[in-house]
Amino acid sequence: MLPTEQPVDPQSPDARLRTSERDVLRDALRDQSERGQTKSDIILLSVQRLLRRGAITNLSKMLGRMHPADAARVITHLSSPKEKREVFELVRGEAKRGQVLSELNGDSIQQVLADLLHSDIAWLLKDLGPDDVAYILGFLPEERGKDILALMKTEDSTEVADILKYPKDTAGGIMTTEFFSLPEDATAQEAIRRLQQATDAEMVFYIYVTDKDEHLVGVLSLRQLLTVPPATPLKNIMMRDVMSVAVDMDQEEVARQVASYNLLAIPVVEKDGKLAGIITVDDVVDVIREEATEDMLKMAGAIEEDSVSKSSSFGAAKLRLPWLFTNLVGSLLSGAILWYFRMTLQEVVAIVSFIPVIAAMGGNVGLQSSTLIIRGLATGVVELSDVRTVFFREVKVGLLMGLACGVMLTLVGWAWHQAFLGMVVGTSLVIAFLVSTSMATIMPVVLKRMGVDPAVAAGPFVTTANDITGITIYLSLATLFLDHLR
Template structure:
């Protein structure tokens, strides 16, 4: 059958995805283009290379060496330039570097890689026509991202000056929340009707200006409903007159426009996709999400979860917020710790007579509090990351709980035996060591139970479970650990005197 195709078609067949890869290719197969950043190729050995690059740029800026800066930027990848701009503190320096980038297309690529604050800084002096011209060669999803972080009036002015088809596509993306599939999709995709033949599909591919972005060919019916998908290899291994509906894969993995971007990223990662189609409520194909956008989502969501687990917010990263704003963001979390510490103090006061009778119990209060809190934080971190990555589902709650309980028992026995020996050797009281050891085992069990079930219950209630691993869990475990220890010491005080 291959004799029906021109020789140039046959020659590229071996480079295309196989039929089984239609919906399960690996991201690594997409490769890197010739414009890939040298810093990414071969792996970057820590931050030292970028630190040197940033220091060189800052040094040339201070000296006003514009010619050298321009030459240096001309050899850099757009992502590396954007990273440098993001680390410059002065808006003036940001604008200077951005304006030295040669070519409107390259400047547009740099703009699409910048964070929201840097975008507003570098385009602060641009008029609407200049901004629209700068964005004319960018993909619709990148344009939507850039306009989405600008003040609404500036975004509307620039959008009104763009080509009608481009502005319509961008406006369509902007109508969706930025953290949904619709907000990160691109409307520049390649689709064909199901009655089209393989030969027609090849001819359309040759004429497509954005054919380099084609990972799969999506097939639609007469009402633009997504009905199938096929790989380029499938297209080239059938007779030219074969209709697409005869060779397409009908079981298509797709996502709804309002699906959360984290769930989209999880599906792309789970099924090893290079791109995933986006459909609306009527199952009409409206866009696709490519793997490069998914990588950004994974990084963004991981950063957000880690900041929440530390009791911080993204606005507080890299000193992007003022001191007053940073203090306001951190205060609620620190207030949780403050309240918990006062409650711990009240518990110590309540058991003051036990402490007066056996002063030696004070020696182990910090140990009980710290160990219980750390064990709980370890468990909650594992659960939260498992829920975020899809490795743990809500149905696995009891299985995960019993596993963590077994771990807590083993850790409690090991640390409890050690503290029993320490209590006997330090204070010469074997019973005190036993109380400390038993308290630690019970504290571990309570701490692990709380840290395991709280994230799962929060997710079931529709609350982000990352908040459960912050100061709240640590403080709660500190309080319960101290209460368990002093209660047990009070019950056995006759043996401790």
């Protein structure tokens, strides 16, 4: 149970303290520009301060003025499960608490619901859409989810169960079954009347038209509906070429189609063409964020379960080690190359000065190119048919950057040691840039053709490969012109 506050004398020190607490958020926000903190940071600090002081009433009022998404962000970033549960319980009204719950991440959902009865959870979920309920239950143990579904209305639990049967990362797993559709023989007047009565439909952007077997056959906008005579059948004004996605389509491809065609919602159909649900643009935004996070984690040599708050230190180390071993093997190969060219290094020790520069610059330019290619493949900006064009473009970019940095490095080598060493270093950097951009462009495309996620080609893999090739190019040129460098 949360502690409650006892009535106090308005003139007492406690009363004056609590009056000042009501202004803590306002005062903090006023100073945020001076502190260099965002509004979210200030709100979180204010909530933590009120929690420490035990100012439960003021904290409850503060949460009451927050948007559910802001309250969810605060709960997510609180340090302990106990604090998360306390703040969640202070959100007023089951409907708003349910909305806050739908905005939380998986860990926070499990933590705030840990001590709640199944009946209480079912009550919180009663006003949410089936897609949000499926999202929340997806983070709970399967048996617990089934028990909660059994306590919900039969109609609601059936819709949620229909969504839960699809994998989370597919169109079926993120769709909502609360959509608005009408038979093709319905008139415009009937459509308007039924639209006015459709209180359960989520965001009616389009009206989907079905045949007698509930197969999707057309779509029309609200504007079309309002600009035709009342007796006009929908089949006479609907657009028959409907953009739709299959229930088993990957969510990333769904997001790409919604973005490509500037849609506010997209219908989801079964294999036989039967309308199963819709995916709205707000869900697509979540997908884009999730996929971008996943790609960045992979490019860093990590995976989603290895994020900051989701695993133990031992588990995180275990997940990262395979990628670090890639770097370890690459570093050993670099060491072997240095040992192979030891005679050259002994002859002209000044060569050592530029080995870190060649390795670092080649690896970084390769990482830049691979990041652009991987992101282009993920968003559909780059297709496999564009490989030739993209390859030559990146090679030209690499050549231009190599020339710019090579000239600078040549002058540094000339001034630091000798003119010919400067020319060797500058030439090596130009060649290393060309090789790095070529490898970084081709590698993600090759993996894509092999059916492997190209994000794994970035990070440790590309950087290590380019380090090895850069050092090899530099020392090979130095050995070739050794007589001029002595």
